[in-house]
Amino acid sequence: MALTPGVLHVTQPVDGGVGAYVAMAAADQARRGWRVAVACPGTGPLAAELDRLGVHRLDWTARRAPGLSDAVQAARLRRIVGEFGPDVVHLHSSKAGLAGRAALRGRVPTLFQPHGWSWLAARGVAAAAALAWERLAARWADRVICVGAGEAALARRHGVPGDLVVVRNGVDLRRFRPAGPRERAEARARHGIAEDTPLAVCVGRVTRQKGQDLLLAAWERVAARDGRARLAVVGDGPLLRALRSRAVPGVHFAGAVADVRSWYAAADVVVLPSRWEGLPLTALEAMATGRPVVACAVSGLTELVTGGVGALVPPGDGAGLAEALLVRLGQPALAAAEGVAAAALADGFGVDGALDGLAGHTLGVVAGVGTGAGEACSSSRLRKTPDERGFDEHCQTPWGQ
Structure with missing residues (x-):
C-alpha cells in the first residue's frame, strides 16, 4: 500500500454541501501528507477555497445537467487522470460519477460518493435511465461511500449493487457551536x-x-x-x-x-x-x-x-x-x-471521525482490501434509526458498537 497515496477528487458542484465536503476532505488528506488534487470547474466558491487551503486544483469544466457534452467531459477527465497519476480517484456526485466511471471503467481504483442518488433528481423516463445507469456503473467503483445509512439502504432497495459503506457526514464542532x-x-x-x-x-x-x-x-x-x-x-x-x-x-x-x-x-x-x-x-x-x-x-x-x-x-x-x-x-x-x-x-457527528473513516476507506481501496460487515458500518455512535434497519441485510454487526 502507498503510505502517501495520490488522491484525485472530482466534482462538478462547487457550492453547497458537496463543494464544502470536497474542500474539507481534500484539505484533511493533504494535511496527512498525501498527494491530493481536486478536478472541478474553476468558477465558484470551491476553487477559491482550495486556493486558500493550498490544495492543488485542476480545471475540469462540466455542466450539471446531462447532455451531449458528457463525452467531452469524460475524455477531458481521462486526460487529467493520466497527467496526475493518482493511486485512487474519488468521484463526488452524479456528474463526476457519470464521467469518471464511464472514462475509467475500473482501470484506476475508484471511490464513488453520490451525495444523493442521481435518479432522485429526475422523473419519468429520465429517472429510470439514471437508475439503470447506477446499476450498470456500480461495477466500475471499488467502493461506494454513502453519507448516511438511508442512502445505502435506498441503493439496496433499488437494486444498486456494489461495496456500499456508510461514512456519515460530519460537522466541524469547533466552528459550529451552540449560540446562546x-x-x-x-x-x-x-x-x-x-x-x-x-x-x-x-x-x-x-x-x-x-x-x-x-x-x-x-x-x-x-x-x-x-x-x-x-x-x-x-x-x-x-x-x-x-x-x-x-x-x-x-x-x-x-x-x-x-x-x-x-x-x-x-x-x-x-x-x-x-x-x-x-x-x-x-x-x-x-x-x-x-x-x-x-x-x-x-x-x-x-x-x-x-x-x-x-x-x-x-x-x-x-x-x-x-x-x-x-x-x-x-x-x-x-x-x-x-x-x-x-x-x-x-x-x-463530529467531522474528525468522518474524515478518519473516509481516509481509512481510501487507503483500503488503494491496498485492494475489501470491506467486511463491520467495516461497512462506519458510523457515529448513535442508536439505530428506521433507515438503518433497512440496511441490516448488508450490515450484520450492531450499530453503535
Missing part, C-alpha cells in the same frame, strides 16, 4: 431583526431538491396566522428569481453568504423542506448551533431529526410544515429545549 442569548442578539442586530420577531431560517441552494417552493407555499399559512413571523431564505440558485417574485411579505431573501453561522444563531427554528437528501450538512450545522430543525421526512433527514430535536412532516405536506413552524415560533421555551437536544445529538 448573546450570540442570538448580536446576530439579529447584524441582520436588522428585532429581538422579539419570530424567525425561521432556510439555508441551502435554491433548487427543486431543497424545496424552497414548498416552503413559500407553506409560509403563506404561517403569515396568515402570525403576522409577526419572518422567514429568511439564505442561498442562491436557479429558482431564486422566480421564488422572490411570488413571495408574500415577511420573506427575506439573503442570497449567498460567505458565512452562514450568524443566520443559524439568529433563528428560532431552521427549516429544511427538501424533496431528497443524502445527509445534509445544513441540518448538522443548525443542530450544532443549538437550533431545532423542522424538515420533510426524506432519507437522510430522518436519520438526524429524531425525537426532541424538532419535527418531521410528510414530504410535500405544506399544512404540516406550516403547523410545525408555528408551534416552534409560538413557543420559545419548546424551541429552546429542542435546540439543546439538537446540539447534544450533533455532538455525535
Whole structure:
C-alpha cells in the first residue's frame, strides 16, 4: 500500500454541501501528507477555497445537467487522470460519477460518493435511465461511500449493487457551536431583526431538491396566522428569481453568504423542506448551533431529526410544515429545549471521525482490501434509526458498537 497515496477528487458542484465536503476532505488528506488534487470547474466558491487551503486544483469544466457534452467531459477527465497519476480517484456526485466511471471503467481504483442518488433528481423516463445507469456503473467503483445509512439502504432497495459503506457526514464542532442569548442578539442586530420577531431560517441552494417552493407555499399559512413571523431564505440558485417574485411579505431573501453561522444563531427554528437528501450538512450545522430543525421526512433527514430535536412532516405536506413552524415560533421555551437536544445529538457527528473513516476507506481501496460487515458500518455512535434497519441485510454487526 502507498503510505502517501495520490488522491484525485472530482466534482462538478462547487457550492453547497458537496463543494464544502470536497474542500474539507481534500484539505484533511493533504494535511496527512498525501498527494491530493481536486478536478472541478474553476468558477465558484470551491476553487477559491482550495486556493486558500493550498490544495492543488485542476480545471475540469462540466455542466450539471446531462447532455451531449458528457463525452467531452469524460475524455477531458481521462486526460487529467493520466497527467496526475493518482493511486485512487474519488468521484463526488452524479456528474463526476457519470464521467469518471464511464472514462475509467475500473482501470484506476475508484471511490464513488453520490451525495444523493442521481435518479432522485429526475422523473419519468429520465429517472429510470439514471437508475439503470447506477446499476450498470456500480461495477466500475471499488467502493461506494454513502453519507448516511438511508442512502445505502435506498441503493439496496433499488437494486444498486456494489461495496456500499456508510461514512456519515460530519460537522466541524469547533466552528459550529451552540449560540446562546448573546450570540442570538448580536446576530439579529447584524441582520436588522428585532429581538422579539419570530424567525425561521432556510439555508441551502435554491433548487427543486431543497424545496424552497414548498416552503413559500407553506409560509403563506404561517403569515396568515402570525403576522409577526419572518422567514429568511439564505442561498442562491436557479429558482431564486422566480421564488422572490411570488413571495408574500415577511420573506427575506439573503442570497449567498460567505458565512452562514450568524443566520443559524439568529433563528428560532431552521427549516429544511427538501424533496431528497443524502445527509445534509445544513441540518448538522443548525443542530450544532443549538437550533431545532423542522424538515420533510426524506432519507437522510430522518436519520438526524429524531425525537426532541424538532419535527418531521410528510414530504410535500405544506399544512404540516406550516403547523410545525408555528408551534416552534409560538413557543420559545419548546424551541429552546429542542435546540439543546439538537446540539447534544450533533455532538455525535463530529467531522474528525468522518474524515478518519473516509481516509481509512481510501487507503483500503488503494491496498485492494475489501470491506467486511463491520467495516461497512462506519458510523457515529448513535442508536439505530428506521433507515438503518433497512440496511441490516448488508450490515450484520450492531450499530453503535
